[in-house]
Amino acid sequence: MASVCFYFQVHQPYRLKEYSFFHIGRDYVYENHDLNLQVLNKVADKCYVKANALLLQLINKHKGEFKVSFSISGLALEQFEQFRPDVLASFQALAKTGCVEFLGETYYHSLAALYSAEEFQRQVDLHKEKIKALFGVEPTVFRNTELIYNNNLARYIQKQGYVGLLCEGTERLIAANPSNKVYHAETNKSIPVLARNYTLSDDISFRFSDQNWKEWPLSAAKFSNWLQEIAVEKDDVLNLFMDYETFGEHQWEETGIFEFLNDLPEQVLTNTSLGFKTPSEVFKSYQANYPITASETISWADAERDMSAWQGNAMQHECLEKIYEMEESVKATGNEALIHCWSKLQASDHFYYMSTKHSSDGAVHSYFSPYNTPHDAYLYYMNIIADFEIRVNKSLKVKSEM
């Protein structure tokens, strides 16, 4: 039986304040607490609370036939614990149904995989512990930040004991293969990979409310017909991977997105031959017969689907290099607060806000950015780095004098 596999990404960064030169040496609170709380509450009320309640209802209604998976960053989880325990409780209620899988990722939603193996390992372990502590399960499937993937990452993930991983289904990755299969890493047949079907995923997450789209309005019945048409072989799997905030935040409630989500399981289960599976179930059920090669790093961001959303200009490069250059000295302080602060500064969002891309990708970057310009985002970040360096040096000095 062909399958539909849902994975929803949940993440909220700590946005930084407009940290000017005059803050350096005077202000060690880098985050805009009010803004972060405001965004968290807004997204929680518009999306997480409502969508979680709906999913719980759907899972109960379909008695184990409807399944989804989540990847929730450590940064989002710690904000839920601190400010929205109700949201955390609703995720825990979903976990108890047995129909929801939680994936592994980096705790800090970082790009560490590309900069420091040691730091990447630390963040993956931290996230694993957090998921275990909050949901009582250990992730067996891995998805890297923003579906960033390359051959080396596949090798690493296997060493970590994961049964498989997720990535973006870019044309250059899939081109030589049939679509919608379980793939395996080029170098190793035992590392299965699920690739996002970006057309179907973006139909929901980007185009759903676009009235200029010829398929608008999109009903669950129409969408499930497409799924049936596309999934022609029994080992086909349609991977619908998207930001969870699609439901109620990127697509407002008024667009009918919740009705769509409400109707979809029934449409799929009654009118098609497809079933729902979580990623680990997919890996158990299907053979991975097709090799994919990612000698260059890919991701799910922007039209390029590469690293250019975070590494597209000199400002982004400098910030990334500066933050990772500090690893050794930050860790040498042995100061947990400093290490946590440094780690939070690694969140990919900070670099995403510095993108100077134009047109529609540029519009998406600025939709998410709390700053007026990418240059502002860079200046505030760099001023913070300057202050943070001073604190690290001070801490190292104190330590050496002890």
Place this chain on the structure above:
Amino acid sequence: MKEKLKVLMLGWEFPPVINGGLGVACFGLSKAMTGLVDLSLIIPKTAAGFVVENLELIGLNQLTIEQFKNQGASTTNTNTYDVFKEVTFVEADFAPYKNYASKTDVTCESTEVISSKNPEVTQDDILSFESVGDIYGTDIWDKIQRYAKVVSKIAQNKDFDVIHAHDWMTFVAGLQVKHESGKPLVLHIHSLETDRAGIGSRGGVYQLEKYAMELADLVIPVSNYTASVIKHHYGIDTDKITSVHNGVEALTPYKTKKPFPEKLILFLGRLTGQKGPGYFLETAQKVIASEPNVRFVMVGTGDKLKSLIEAGAFKQIGNKFHFTGFLSPEKVHELLSMADVYCMPSVSEPFGISALEATQYGVPCVISNQSGVSEVLPSALSADFFDVNQMAKHIVSLLNDGKLKKKVVLNGYEDLKNVSWENAAQKVVSLYRDKLFL
């Protein structure tokens, strides 16, 4: 010889409306001159309640049309402005102090600046000043025409011995009043188009500056540097050029302890080619390479801001090189109070009062040879604006050599003793006497 000369002064920027050095200089000079002459100053915009003792300050934004209606014969004056027929104006990027907040680049349409008939002051003219926001902006040609028209009417009812006009925005008015009154015209040059737009600039503003200086009776640049530019790039007769250095307002310097351990090197100014911010960035890169314990701060905004930020990132010095954007005077003083070195690498700087302010704060200066202020501040270390190696060497020496730093600072205090607006005012008045034989 008259006891006390009556001076009709024409200005553009004046406190509290200040965009750059022009307003500061105009204020300092006119205040000092009030003790020596009877002074009337006409500017486009005054703030109600801003008063300078013994100075008749006329802001066009404060006038009403009624004040022009009862002038009888003078409003039916039919003088024609034949003298302006030779001036043609071509398209030019004329906005020397662009309003960056508006994010629009302004380019001027070719405009006929001066009509050939003496026009009436209209309600429209009065209203345009009443509501004036940015005293530059895209319609500056229109503003300088209206200014000239209104000033000429005011001048017809005034008794004065000499016209003293500050920078090109007031030159049309100055020429017009000279033509109507037959009184000598003095042009005070604080900044030229060749400074702002590059030495090769020959646009509409340049033409106006050149034409006005040709017709003027006396040209007073703020430095010998600018005098030489006027001679070489405008071809003006050197006999009527005499420079008068600016003064500086006394201020109360204070010291602030830096909240970080690094030495601080400061740049203040609009981020335009004229101020050499790119050379400052290159200099910073060289200094940082040999002296990691430093921070550079660039204060100001301008059309080069984004490209400078990106260049800083490319050089990977963003954690040591900081941009503040535009800052209030209080914040600027706070920076001066904690700076270790002030650097002014201007490509072409008629004067550069900020270097004197830094000197007052006991901050040693490294300035370009292309800055007029170097003539009154021999204590400052200097290099050609493009010689970033020498600039960097000077900065490193000041950071590491306590003796040198002390010497530069103390000599700077000595230099300041000879710099005052009173000196400048006296020199201007004696030029009226000696050069214009008033």
